[in-house]
Amino acid sequence: MAGMLEGKVAVVTGAGGGIGREIAVAMARAGAKVIINDIGASLAGEGRSATPAEETKQLIEEGGGAAQISTDSVAEWSSAQKIAQAVRGLLRHS
Helix, strand or coil, X not given: CCCCCCCCEEEEECCCCHHHHHHHXXXXXXXXXXXXXXXXXXXXXXXXXXXXXXXXXXXXXXXXXXXEEEXXXXXXXXXXXXXXXXXHHHHHCC
8 A cells, every 4th residue: 555645645634633643644654745634622622732733743754754734724715725725835845
């Protein structure tokens, strides 16, 4: 499976922990550059922290992958546009 996603960018929402983190790490292992999208809120929507996303980024980079953090919410159009811009930026630097 290594290299299957080479040259691709994956946006993984909720990548700060749980299943989202595992998906982000697996995609990086397969060669994708990963946008770690996580607002850092609890399941109840309280608080915001970049720490979970930073932990995921560290795991990906320790495995030799490339990742960028996005704390923008996919629920807001302007924020979703910022996420798309981040993807285009990673593609340009491939």
